Amino acid sequence: xxxxxxxxxxxxxxxxxxxxxxxxxxxxxxxxxxxxxxxxxxxxxxxxxxxxxxxxxxxxxxxxxxxxxxxxxxxxxxxxxxxxxxxxxxxxxxxxxxxxxxxxxxxxxxxxxxxxxxxxxxxxxxxxxxxxxxxxxxxxxxxxxxxxxxxxxxxxxxxxxxxxxxxxxxxxxxxxxxxxxxxxxxxxxxxxxxxxxxxxxxxxxxxxxxxxxxxxxxx
Amino acid sequence: xxxxxxxxxxxxxxxxxxxxxxxxxxxxxxxxxxxxxxxxxxxxxxxxxxxxxxxxxxxxxxxxxxxxxxxxxxxxxxxxxxxxxxxxxxxxxxxxxxxxxxxxxxxxxxxxxxxxxxxxxxxxxxxxxxxxxxxxxxxxxxxxxxxxxxxxxxxxxxxxxxxxxxxxxxxxxxxxxxxxxxxxxxxxxxxxxxxxxxxxxxxxxxxxxxxxxxxxxxxxxxxxxxxxxxxxxxxxxxxxxxxxxxxxxxxxxxxxxxxxxxxxxxxxxxxxxxxxxxxxxxxxxxxxxxxxxxxxxxxxxxxxxxxxxxxxxxxxxxxxxxxxxxxxxxxxxxxxxxxxxxxxxxx
Numbered sequence: 001x002x003x004x005x006x007x008x009x010x011x012x013x014x015x016x017x018x019x020x021x022x023x024x025x026x027x028x029x030x031x032x033x034x035x036x037x038x039x040x041x042x043x044x045x046x047x048x049x050x051x052x053x054x055x056x057x058x059x060x061x062x063x064x065x066x067x068x069x070x071x072x073x074x075x076x077x078x079x080x081x082x083x084x085x086x087x088x089x090x091x092x093x094x095x096x097x098x099x100x101x102x103x104x105x106x107x108x109x110x111x112x113x114x115x116x117x118x119x120x121x122x123x124x125x126x127x128x129x130x131x132x133x134x135x136x137x138x139x140x141x142x143x144x145x146x147x148x149x150x151x152x153x154x155x156x157x158x159x160x161x162x163x164x165x166x167x168x169x170x171x172x173x174x175x176x177x178x179x180x181x182x183x184x185x186x187x188x189x190x191x192x193x194x195x196x197x198x199x200x201x202x203x204x205x206x207x208x209x210x211x212x213x214x215x216x217x218x219x
Numbered sequence: 220x221x222x223x224x225x226x227x228x229x230x231x232x233x234x235x236x237x238x239x240x241x242x243x244x245x246x247x248x249x250x251x252x253x254x255x256x257x258x259x260x261x262x263x264x265x266x267x268x269x270x271x272x273x274x275x276x277x278x279x280x281x282x283x284x285x286x287x288x289x290x291x292x293x294x295x296x297x298x299x300x301x302x303x304x305x306x307x308x309x310x311x312x313x314x315x316x317x318x319x320x321x322x323x324x325x326x327x328x329x330x331x332x333x334x335x336x337x338x339x340x341x342x343x344x345x346x347x348x349x350x351x352x353x354x355x356x357x358x359x360x361x362x363x364x365x366x367x368x369x370x371x372x373x374x375x376x377x378x379x380x381x382x383x384x385x386x387x388x389x390x391x392x393x394x395x396x397x398x399x400x401x402x403x404x405x406x407x408x409x410x411x412x413x414x415x416x417x418x419x420x421x422x423x424x425x426x427x428x429x430x431x432x433x434x435x436x437x438x439x440x441x442x443x444x445x446x447x448x449x450x451x452x453x454x455x456x457x458x459x460x461x462x463x464x465x466x467x468x469x470x471x472x473x474x475x476x477x478x479x480x481x482x483x484x485x486x487x488x489x490x491x492x493x494x495x496x497x498x499x500x501x502x503x504x505x506x507x508x509x510x511x512x513x514x515x516x517x518x519x520x521x522x523x524x525x526x527x528x529x530x531x532x533x534x535x536x537x538x539x540x541x542x543x544x545x546x547x548x549x550x551x552x553x554x555x556x557x558x559x560x561x562x563x564x565x566x
Contacts (some may be wrong), residue, residue, distance in 0.1 A: 056477060066384030082385045083340070083370065164382070165342075165370035168352075180371055182484055183345035185507030 001189075003176040004169045006196065012085060012160075013153035016092035020149045022102030023093075025142065029130060031101075032108045042105075049098035053158025056094055060163045064090070081163070088164035088171050090210060092153035100149040105143025108134055140212050147208035151201055337540045338366045340386050342377040344393035344527070346503060350560045351391075358547060365540055381406055381532060388535035389545065391415075391527065394455060398528040405533060411545060412530030416554075416562040419502040420459045420517040420525060424509050425493040432497050434515045438476075439469040447486040447498030448477045455525075456483040460499035462522035487511070501525065506561030526565060 031041055048056050064071045064081040074081060081087040111134055119129045135142070157175035164171040166180060174197050181190035312374050343351050348371050355367045372380070378397040381387050382404065390407065392398045395414070401407045424432050430442055438446055449457030457479065464470040480486040483500050490498040491510040498511075505513045529548060547553060554564055 013512060054376075061380060061385070062382045068383075070382065073496070080386075082383075107472070131386045151368060161372055163382070166345075166372055167368055170368070171370075180345060180348050183371070184348035185484070186349065187486075187508075 001167075005146060005172050005174045005193065008085060008088070008169075008171065008195055009154060009173040009175070011157075012088045012092055013150055015089045016096055016153040017146060017150040019089070019093050020097045020100045020153070021146055024145065024149065025104050026036065027097075028104035028108055029134070030034075032105050045101055046098045048094050049102070053095055053156065053163060057159035057162025059158060060087075060091060060094065063161065083165040083167060083171060085164065085171055088156075088160050088173060089164045091159035092156045095156050095159055096149035096152040099152050100145045103145025103148060104138065104142050107138035107145070110141065111137045127207050144208060144212060147204060151204055154201065155197070251563060276530065283427075327520045336364055336366050337538075338368055339388045339538075339541050339544060340368045340370065341391060341544075342370050342372070342380050342385075342391040343391040344374045344377070345371045346393055346501075347371070347391060347527075350557060350562075351434075353554065353556065356433065358544065362543075365544070367544070387532050388541045389529065389531055390446045391529045393418075393527055395526050395528050398530060401532075402530070408531040408533050408536040411536070411542070412528055413549065414526045415529045415548060416527040416557055417565045418525040418527065418562055420463060420499060420522060421458070421505050421513045422497055422515040422517075423487075423490050423500055423505050423511040423513055424497045425490055426512050428493065428496065428512070430496050432514055435463055435467055435517070436469065438464070438497065439472040443496050444476060445478055445495045446473055446476050447495035448473075448479055448488040449483050449486055449499070450479040450481060454482055456486070456500060459517070459525060460523045463499070463517045466521040501561075502563070503561035524565075527562070 024036060027045060031038060031045070034041065061082065062068060064074070064087065065074055066072055066082075071081070081090060115137070116129060116133055119133050124132065155175055156173070160171070160173060161176050161179070166172050166176050172180070174193050178190050178193045178197070181187070181193065273461060341351070351369050351371075355369060358367060359365065370377075370380075374394050374397045375390045377390065377392065381390060381401055390398065390401065398407065398412060400410060402409055422435055422438075424430065431437070432443060437443065448460050449455070451457040451461040461470060464473045468521060478489065478495055481491065483504055486495075486498040487500050487504045487508070489495045491498070497514075502513070502516070505511055509518070529545065531538075531541050531545060558564070
């Protein structure tokens with residue numbers, strides 16, 4: 001059995017999670033401290049979560065295709081996104097970002113205002129408050145968001161196949177492998193990948209629950 | 220044992236990722252050792268190297284994180300740790316970027332590079348996956364200077380990809396509709412477009428089915444209670460089925476008993492499981508499983524022909540290698556291979 005879809009999936013979703021972790025945190029903090037227009041920005045950032053992934057993929061394909069300004073500019077400097085694993089990372093980042101962002105935002109907004117005010121009276125700068133008050137207090141939510149966005153990136157299919165294609169050994173992730181196997185009537189192969197996906201997702205979620213459960217007990 | 224609790228509380232995420240990443244690197248390397256004969260695998264290996272590079276970054280991330288946290292030895296000092304994470308991550312990112320840049324040739328989907336191999340990108344309908352994989356192996360064995368890169372998807376998605384400028388040399392569609400649309404947009408090399416294969420519309424029953432079904436006309440009988448069809452609104456196989464039944468004048472009776480699937484493979488699964496008494500699918504679907512029995516084939520003229528056209532894209536019109544591959548697809552030996560998968564030649 002050719003295991004390349006597994007490595008490609010892990011490579012893509014790990015890279016994507018690393019990117020969503022930081023962008024999600026920054027956006028969540030920025031939005032939760034906004035005063036006006038919050039609901040508009042929030043709706044915009046959450047959009048990829050509710051749009052069908054194929055629509056997201058279609059949009060990304062238009063954005064990065066050679067007919068667009070951005071795609072054209074990128075191909076001039078030798079960067080290719082369409083049909084590469086980097087393209088799969090972009091697709092995974094876009095669909096998993098809202099998960100991270102929303103979880104982190106909820107966690108930040110759940111932080112006790114009085115603790116923040118207390119920190120301010122002690123003269124801590126905004127940056128210090130972020131790292132010393134917000135991050136530690138919101139950590140369980142952030143951690144859960146990271147795991148969920150990893151799981152979302154791992155299961156990503158619609159946008160990936162549109163932007164990164166279905167190139168065996170290059171951009172064929174596990175989800176895409178299942179699709180291909182089903183479409184070509186290769187059931188056993190499809191079942192093997194389904195079992196593997198279920199096992200990995202289950203392990204990740206179980207590990208996350210285990211650790212967050214422990215954290216709460218200790219606190 | 221305070222440090223253990225610190226790790227538990229703060230560092231389980233990086234630790235988890237480190238574990239995954241290390242596993243990935245180890246396995247990626249092992250995989251690379253096993254098989255590096257074909258070019259696509261080599262490409263994968265170089266990809267894996269890129270990945271392990273990224274992992275080193277994440278390793279570094281975890282490590283510096285651990286150091287900082289144990290230095291601080293307290294719950295509150297996260298600022299230093301997070302800074303370190305950010306910094307090492309940024310470094311890792313630029314590092315990975317550099318790697319990608321240098322590994323560009325092997326990484327991108329198409330390039331006639333110094334490795335002397337010509338890469339041809341072929342977009343093929345998902346129903347052609349198995350037969351194309353077989354042809355790829357055969358063709359590459361006899362043409363060592365060519366690497367065939369297939370990407371599979373629904374014909375509609377492939378059409379969109381070509382329209383949006385995805386790199387593609389050859390388009391192998393499951394329907395003339397998409398090919399005609401691309402030809403009209405001048406995205407295909409008009410003269411190269413060929414109607415290569417035909418698929419037949421067939422009526423299948425479960426292999427162990429007990430109902431007396433021998434022809435399309437039998438579906439109007441009361442004995443037949445439920446019929447699996449692709450949804451005529453969106454599934455081509457369903458549209459063909461509707462045409463057949465309309466020609467026979469029994470569409471109303473059939474529609475009343477129809478269970479509509481979102482794609483033809485769903486219909487096939489229903490028949491395999493015996494959830495429906497019979498279903499209408501393509502000959503290639505029926506040939507992929509021995510759990511269904513073909514009882515009838517749609518008569519010539521009772522519905523539109525199901526044709527698989529193939530053609531060279533406009534941007535690849537000057538490539539000699541792709542013309543050679545197209546000629547190969549049209550050859551007698553290859554058409555025999557297609558026939559073994561249930562396709563028919565276009566008369």
